Amino acid sequence: MNNFVLNQPTTIYFGNDSVANIGKEASEYSKKALIVYGSDRIEKNGVLDQAKKYLKESQVEVSTLSGVDPNPRITSVRKGIEICRKQNIGVLLPIGGGSVIDCAKAIAAGFYCDGDAWDLFAGTATIEKALPLGCVLTLAATGTEMNGNTVISNLETKQKIGAGSPLLRPKFSILDPEYTITVPAYHTAAGTFDIISHVFEQYFDAAKTYLLDRLSEAVVKTCVEFGPIAMKDPANIEARTNLMWAGTLALNGLLNTGRGGDWAVHPIEHELSAYYDITHGVGLAILTPAWMEYVLDGDNAYKFTNLGRGVFGLELNDDSVESAKKTIDALRDFIQSIGMPLSLKEVGIGQGNLEIMASNVTGGGKSTVGNFKSLEAKDVLAIYKKCLN
Ligand code: NZQ
Ligand code: ZN
Numbered sequence: 001m002n003n004f005v006l007n008q009p010t011t012i013y014f015g016n017d018s019v020a021n022i023g024k025e026a027s028e029y030s031k032k033a034l035i036v037y038g039s040d041r042i043e044k045n046g047v048l049d050q051a052k053k054y055l056k057e058s059q060v061e062v063s064t065l066s067g068v069d070p071n072p073r074i075t076s077v078r079k080g081i082e083i084c085r086k087q088n089i090g091v092l093l094p095i096g097g098g099s100v101i102d103c104a105k106a107i108a109a110g111f112y113c114d115g116d117a118w119d120l121f122a123g124t125a126t127i128e129k130a131l132p133l134g135c136v137l138t139l140a141a142t143g144t145e146m147n148g149n150t151v152i153s154n155l156e157t158k159q160k161i162g163a164g165s166p167l168l169r170p171k172f173s174i175l176d177p178e179y180t181i182t183v184p185a186y187h188t189a190a191g192t193f194d195i196i197s198h199v200f201e202q203y204f205d206a207a208k209t210y211l212l213d214r215l216s217e218a219v220v221k222t223c224v225e226f227g228p229i230a231m232k233d234p235a236n237i238e239a240r241t242n243l244m245w246a247g248t249l250a251l252n253g254l255l256n257t258g259r260g261g262d263w264a265v266h267p268i269e270h271e272l273s274a275y276y277d278i279t280h281g282v283g284l285a286i287l288t289p290a291w292m293e294y295v296l297d298g299d300n301a302y303k304f305t306n307l308g309r310g311v312f313g314l315e316l317n318d319d320s321v322e323s324a325k326k327t328i329d330a331l332r333d334f335i336q337s338i339g340m341p342l343s344l345k346e347v348g349i350g351q352g353n354l355e356i357m358a359s360n361v362t363g364g365g366k367s368t369v370g371n372f373k374s375l376e377a378k379d380v381l382a383i384y385k386k387c388l389n
Contacts, residue, residue: 001209001258008253010146011172014245018174019136022051022093023058025172029132030090032061034083036104037095038068042138047095047179051136055093063087065107068096071153071160071273071280072103074118080107081117084131092133097191098142098151098280101135105150105168108133120163121152127165134172138179140243141191141281143198143251145173153274159360160274175248177240185231189338190281192227192243196220197284198250202261204295204303204372209259216255217310222246224311227338264370265291268380271357276349285340286347290386292328295373296321304328344387354384 013021026033033055035048042048055062065080083089084107094104108130110117119125137145144150148168153160183191203216223246226239233239249255268291269283296304301324308314308327312334316323332342341347358381359365365377375383 001207001212002260004257006253006257007166008146010170010252012146012175012248013172014175016176016178018176019047019050020054021172022134022136022174023054023056023060025134026055026060026091026093027058029134029171031059032087032089033063033091033093034080034087034089034104034107035062035064035093035095036068036080036100036107037064037066038070038097038100040066041182042095045182047136047138051093051095060091063089068100068103070097070099071277072099072106072151074106074121074152074154076103077106077110077117077152080104081110084111090131092131093136094133095136095138097137097139097187098144101137101142101144101170102150102152104133104135105130105144106152106163107131109150109163109165109168118152118154121154121159121161127163127167130165130167132171133168134174135170136174136176136179137244139183139187139191140180140240140247141187141194143195143247145170145175146248146252149251151270153277158274160270162270173248175244177237177244180240180244181235181237183230183234185234185339187279188230188234188243189227189340190279190285191247192223192230192281192338193285193288193335193340194281195243195247195250196223197265197281197288199255200288201263201266202255202259203307204262204300205259206300206372207259212255212258213306214310217307219246219250219255220307220311224334231338260371262370262372264372264375267361267369268383271360272349275353275357276347278347278349282340282347285335286342286344286387287383289328289332289335289342290383292331293325294379294383294386295370295375296324296328300372343389344384345389351388354381358384
């Protein structure tokens with residue numbers, strides 16, 4: 001296990017009616033807030049009104065930016081920055097899933113950017129300062145509610161790029177599992193797999209991290225247990241509660257302590273979302289078993305067999321490649337059981353852009369991706385091709 005520093009400044013309000021804290025919290029930063037959201041869903045179901053009521057009680061004046069799309073666009077970010085500058089906004093309050101929260105984070109950083117906000121993602125500018133931000137999460141998936149990352153899409157350039165800074169960590173996040181009972185089965189499944197993938201990206205690492213491995217397996221096991229329950233019985237609050245906290249714990253820095261992780265599958269997926277606008281968790285479900293088969297060898301098979309025992313309860317007598325493959329089979333069965341696709345064909349994607357996408361993932365073929373096993377463009381292309389049918 002490597003040395004590490006863990007600094008986690010986000011205050012979490014977890015549970016029923018925790019939105020009651022939004023006014024008091026927001027007013028510590030500013031009396032002028034911008035609420036950011038997606039569709040009119042939160043207008044219809046009363047969440048927006050509830051938040052506004054508590055903000056009013058704390059004398060916080062509210063403006064709104066709606067219409068943020070899944071795979072949030074840089075165009076929404078630009079719109080938000082303009083509103084913030086014109087209206088002298090001092091705190092951002094996204095209400096929604098990862099897309100809405102990421103959009104608000106990009107607005108927070110872009111507000112202080114001299115040039116275009118896309119420069120922060122294209123790598124031609126760095127995040128120096130950001131407006132404070134507090135979230136109301138409505139979908140268990142990304143972990144953005146307790147981390148400093150944001151992922152934004154640019155439809156013009158066909159790019160989906162992440163940026164990160166401790167400055168983008170939410171000051172507070174409101175996690176009420178009741179808000180997630182309306183998440184449809186499809187997005188529940190995609191979110192569940194996103195959580196699982198976040199754990200895998202950190203779990204597959206060569207460092208000896210016994211405690212973290214067991215914690216990681218517990219988070220994945222929780223998803224495997226409660227994802228299907230939440231899909232069948234959307235109002236099952238025990239399932240929604242476990243999924244929500246699993247999503248946060250999966251990517252708030254805890255599971256990354258003392259190790260660097262792999263982080264190959266996410267950038268490989270982001271190209272799929274960038275070119276085909278597919279749901280992030282769906283892309284991950286397609287790619288993950290293929291990535292596993294591609295990187296598996298005799299030296300690292302023990303990671304897979306431990307996962308098989310710890311998550312799927314497999315009785316594996318050794319740590320051979322053959323036993324490791326049984327874990328991958330179990331994962332495939334789980335993916336199928338939650339109605340997620342296992343091939344690109346199932347989501348209508350063919351050979352078309354795979355070569356350029358593999359090149360993009362590896363900086364035009366000049367660099368590699370992944371630490372558990374370092375992958376060149378040809379490897380990434382091979383993984384995409386394994387997923388075709
Ligand atoms: O438009 P709205 O009304 O918000 O509807 C959303 C959207 O259509 C809907 N939804 C959200 N909460 C709901 C609900 N529907 C019914 N009831 C509710 N309570 O679900 C749809 C998907 O929402 P979205 O926010 O796109 O999903 P998710 O939370 O999975 O976020 C995905 C985005 O986050 C990025 C992904 O790449 C993708 O762009 N990620 C961000 C990360 C981060 N910042 O740390 C890490 C992740 O790996 C990921 O890359
Ligand atoms: Zn993810």
